[in-house]
Amino acid sequence: MAGLSVVLLAAFSALLALAAPSLAGDPDMLQDLCVADYKSLEGPLRLNGFPCKRPENVTATDFYSDVMSLPGNIGNPVGSATVAANVEKVPGLNTLGVSMSRVDYAPWGVNPPHTHPRATEMLFVLEGSLDVGFVTTAGKHFTRTVYKGGVFVFPRGLVHFQKNNSGVPAIAISVFNSQLPGTQSLAEAMPVASLPEPTDVLVRALQIDSGATVHVV
Amino acid sequence: MAGLSVVLLAAFSALLALAAPSLAGDPDMLQDLCVADYKSLEGPLRLNGFPCKRPENVTATDFYSDVMSLPGNIGNPVGSATVAANVEKVPGLNTLGVSMSRVDYAPWGVNPPHTHPRATEMLFVLEGSLDVGFVTTAGKHFTRTVYKGGVFVFPRGLVHFQKNNSGVPAIAISVFNSQLPGTQSLAEAMPVASLPEPTDVLVRALQIDSGATVHVV
Amino acid sequence: MAGLSVVLLAAFSALLALAAPSLAGDPDMLQDLCVADYKSLEGPLRLNGFPCKRPENVTATDFYSDVMSLPGNIGNPVGSATVAANVEKVPGLNTLGVSMSRVDYAPWGVNPPHTHPRATEMLFVLEGSLDVGFVTTAGKHFTRTVYKGGVFVFPRGLVHFQKNNSGVPAIAISVFNSQLPGTQSLAEAMPVASLPEPTDVLVRALQIDSGATVHVV
Amino acid sequence: MAGLSVVLLAAFSALLALAAPSLAGDPDMLQDLCVADYKSLEGPLRLNGFPCKRPENVTATDFYSDVMSLPGNIGNPVGSATVAANVEKVPGLNTLGVSMSRVDYAPWGVNPPHTHPRATEMLFVLEGSLDVGFVTTAGKHFTRTVYKGGVFVFPRGLVHFQKNNSGVPAIAISVFNSQLPGTQSLAEAMPVASLPEPTDVLVRALQIDSGATVHVV
Amino acid sequence: MAGLSVVLLAAFSALLALAAPSLAGDPDMLQDLCVADYKSLEGPLRLNGFPCKRPENVTATDFYSDVMSLPGNIGNPVGSATVAANVEKVPGLNTLGVSMSRVDYAPWGVNPPHTHPRATEMLFVLEGSLDVGFVTTAGKHFTRTVYKGGVFVFPRGLVHFQKNNSGVPAIAISVFNSQLPGTQSLAEAMPVASLPEPTDVLVRALQIDSGATVHVV
Amino acid sequence: MAGLSVVLLAAFSALLALAAPSLAGDPDMLQDLCVADYKSLEGPLRLNGFPCKRPENVTATDFYSDVMSLPGNIGNPVGSATVAANVEKVPGLNTLGVSMSRVDYAPWGVNPPHTHPRATEMLFVLEGSLDVGFVTTAGKHFTRTVYKGGVFVFPRGLVHFQKNNSGVPAIAISVFNSQLPGTQSLAEAMPVASLPEPTDVLVRALQIDSGATVHVV
DSSP states (O other): OHHHHHHHHHHHHHHHTTOOOSBOOOOOOSBSOOOBOGGGGGSSOBBSBOOBOOGGGOOGGGGEEOGGGSOOOOOSTTSEEEEEESTTTOGGGTTTOOEEEEEEEOTTOEEEEEEOTTOOEEEEEEESOEEEEEEOTTOOEEEEEEOTTOEEEEOTTOOEEEEEOSSSOEEEEEEESSSSOOOEETGGGSOGGGSSSHHHHHHHHHTOOTTOOOOOO | OHHHHHHHHHHHHHHHTTOOOSBOOOOOOSBSOOOBOGGGGGSSOBBSBOOBOOGGGOOGGGGEEOGGGSOOOOOSTTSEEEEEESTTTOGGGTTTOOEEEEEEEOTTOEEEEEEOTTOOEEEEEEESOEEEEEEOTTOOEEEEEEOTTOEEEEOTTOOEEEEEOSSSOEEEEEEESSSSOOOEETGGGSOGGGSSSHHHHHHHHHTOOTTOOOOOO | OHHHHHHHHHHHHHHHTTOOOSBOOOOOOSBSOOOBOGGGGGSSOBBSBOOBOOGGGOOGGGGEEOGGGSOOOOOSTTSEEEEEESTTTOGGGTTTOOEEEEEEEOTTOEEEEEEOTTOOEEEEEEESOEEEEEEOTTOOEEEEEEOTTOEEEEOTTOOEEEEEOSSSOEEEEEEESSSSOOOEETGGGSOGGGSSSHHHHHHHHHTOOTTOOOOOO | OHHHHHHHHHHHHHHHTTOOOSBOOOOOOSBSOOOBOGGGGGSSOBBSBOOBOOGGGOOGGGGEEOGGGSOOOOOSTTSEEEEEESTTTOGGGTTTOOEEEEEEEOTTOEEEEEEOTTOOEEEEEEESOEEEEEEOTTOOEEEEEEOTTOEEEEOTTOOEEEEEOSSSOEEEEEEESSSSOOOEETGGGSOGGGSSSHHHHHHHHHTOOTTOOOOOO | OHHHHHHHHHHHHHHHTTOOOSBOOOOOOSBSOOOBOGGGGGSSOBBSBOOBOOGGGOOGGGGEEOGGGSOOOOOSTTSEEEEEESTTTOGGGTTTOOEEEEEEEOTTOEEEEEEOTTOOEEEEEEESOEEEEEEOTTOOEEEEEEOTTOEEEEOTTOOEEEEEOSSSOEEEEEEESSSSOOOEETGGGSOGGGSSSHHHHHHHHHTOOTTOOOOOO | OHHHHHHHHHHHHHHHTTOOOSBOOOOOOSBSOOOBOGGGGGSSOBBSBOOBOOGGGOOGGGGEEOGGGSOOOOOSTTSEEEEEESTTTOGGGTTTOOEEEEEEEOTTOEEEEEEOTTOOEEEEEEESOEEEEEEOTTOOEEEEEEOTTOEEEEOTTOOEEEEEOSSSOEEEEEEESSSSOOOEETGGGSOGGGSSSHHHHHHHHHTOOTTOOOOOO
């Protein structure tokens, strides 16, 4: 069992590197604009979201970003990389309830099973083709192949994944009804590191006896 | 003045051809899925949104569409065409509060000033470059050029536009935090056809005397 | 065309004088009261809405205003004046999601086409009678005459107007489901001042050739 | 005690006659319009709100009402009468989250303590002057006199009242951020009729011994 | 009449002792956590809710409380005591829209008629049995007996009560869809202390002549 | 690898038996009550939530249930059983945004890692003591022991678990700000059954080579 724990903990670090920061939601707007003032992050307190810059300090650049113009580094174990244009990169998104990201996939690369706790995702395939799917809380699986130019929807809060189904790179543009949707990976869902005898929980959850072992190459 | 009215009415028909249907919003989800049942449109009553298909009739295809894989027809007076992947095309979007659209621009083409009454828009430039801008309710203008790979935000309900600033075609992917954001064009904002002496309202609004004339080529 | 630009820019200044500040919405209440503390406007940061006064400093006067007891100045080009009792005048409205305004109309005066980006408006005719109307995002016009004691509804985000249809002054009481609904006038919707060659956008939008001219008395 | 019960039961019927129907709220809009189809009330099921008329059946009159042009009958024990222009009278208000009412007051007439469970109220004094007030959940009272042309705010869900403080009639226009706010009077708050020995609850609530009596003229 | 006022004022103080603080609601979450920083209460301004602790200062204890492990003091006139585990006791509840409370009842004890302005309540009977009920805004009463292990629902904003219907103590666990639902008791609904001649309002509301008297043992 | 898949598929069936139906949310209330009419489930269409019974058919029993008075069957592989009092059992909860459940734990029993996509959970320990925890989207773990009478909060959408940390049975009462929160278990998060070569996704997600094996006793 310890062997499996080690493997999972290794997977954690790999997947945590892909996890977006933990914000998400869709606030009520009380004004046209509430451009995030990042300086407030230095203060002692935080808000649910961000406070706003003074109007006289807001410029068109607060609503712009070129962060999605280049791919992320797909040289990682899962073979995919996400670059997010969210409220942490585009301060003008604060209170507006929407954001985007770009996902690049190596040949046969995978964006592993994960959830966005507070956003629905809609994915547009820009290059290549993907096998995608999600699972409902009743355990029903919806999966299909999405080709270049196609879109697919992952409902709010449900576990979903994408997999490049060919030997050529793929690119997707994803959109969220949240200024910072957050990402919780399946690996993080295994609280191995968090209990007095953590493996007990995993053993009961996966119905594996304590003698189970996993061999890693 | 009558001349101007005629011109505007002509502009209406051109722009109305581009107007998306009039739905928009972000409902509260009471279940994982509420896939729109288009058959309900034949009934005597309508809902705010759509009723749901029975779960046993839902398939992965309800969450998929290839409508954005081809450009719209940009052979129109303004030189742009929008193809929307919203709840009218992707029934699985019902109650999920998000949608996308693809906008193609002819050289120097314009997506004329318009609003989305109940959605914020985030635009990603896929090809070419665009001059974009929006106006706040205080009358402040925010404009800039967005190059390939760049994003820009148009806050909910505010008038905005895009213009292809070069002689080569351009393409944008727009996203909305609404299942069907709706589009109200500036021309529709002129209620020329709606009063006993409609031109009076326009004259007062634009501060033009009744003798004003506009020559059309 | 330059002539028209000049006229429109003149119209802007006239209409901007009527534009309410750019706030609107309907927040979630987390407490009975959150009376706006205007002093916070002096600080470096702003919120989406206002912070609250300390409870011990709140008095009944925070929920009261007599600002609507007198008419605004209707001596302007459009012949109407709006006096708003919103969160900027009644601090107790903060977080409560409602506000009112009084509109006075000169004989044949017009409240020009405009939108409230984040509020529905319901209008009550206190004196005189008005021709009113709004336009849906599908371009359908709904208009009628409203007599003294009558009410009419302008749905959230849609362009609407009122016109005094007689030679005697008129008064209306308008209500909004927002603490500060904001107003975006049709004229502001024309981004003449915001592009390298702004008139291009207008020409494409209105389908007017560059030779068009407008004569002003 | 029984005597007091009788008196209260008498008060109920008087106050119930003033109670508005029990709806209130502020839904999410998924389309420009969802005009209530009253015919649906004949069906076996109801919705949270109303279903919509088919768009082709909607007319400008759906957004209009003259119900507030005449006063209600103030010939009742409390000396006030409310006429509401809500979604039951103005079908176009459905899903739009706002409504109005007109309150007429006899000399020294009272609109007795009541709550609107799901709406904030803002009151405009059209004629005369009123003593008004509300109570917070912490038991703090906010009261003052509002003169002709003045406004006052009653925060969502809190008990409030108005009293004509002079010997001449008064009129108020009230607005709500709900399509049908509902009214729960103080008298209804006493569940005298609802228990095996109802007076027990009242005795414990009011700390009155069973021997208490009230003499009615 | 003065006698009744005195009795009511006495009841106020008894009931005020039971009133929870005046907060309630269900905000939009923009991040996983926004743990209330109580230190902010020392500052000059307040928010709608609380600002958040810096993430590095959050611990598991912020999400824990044992306040409900002991009963409140039921040695009061009404014979019930409420202990709340809300955002004022569990800082981790801030922005999460839920809270609980424990109610202990003396034999035949009453939780007097009250409302929670911004929350629905669901009650679970842990020990004993209760007669419970609520009243709709249309004045319809819904009441029944709930035995050990049973649950009952009190819809948002409506007046409701519970009464121990036996000679043995009872305990209930109540839950709310608000981080701090607030409680407004029926007694607070009587603004006796808030007008120049307060008793006038009560006389008109209860239809009692000024000569009415109440004898207290 | 195939071995592990088999084990996981076995775990699925065990965990699926514990999964609550897939509804959750917090709607806007437009009326006091909208009691779910279960008969509507026989019709061709479904709503987001339920339609309402006609008011004349609503009784107090619609707001009552004794389903939580008895434990579920804990004779299952994970050693815990959940009994839910949600809108499927208590029709009066429809549109009210709250529900409860009872969880019974065998000695050392586990409620395996899971999420509620659209609700925050607050747990009250009725008997025994539990080790509990949740994981943020940033991968931070918050865990502790909760003793009899203690409460703990699991923020909306985040993976969490409970484990009976002793040899005696335990009982918890959980509450949700949703009428039907839904449950997605960790096992369902592994889409083993949903791809052409499903194990590939798992291999990439867990970083296990295809030669990995798991021995089951």
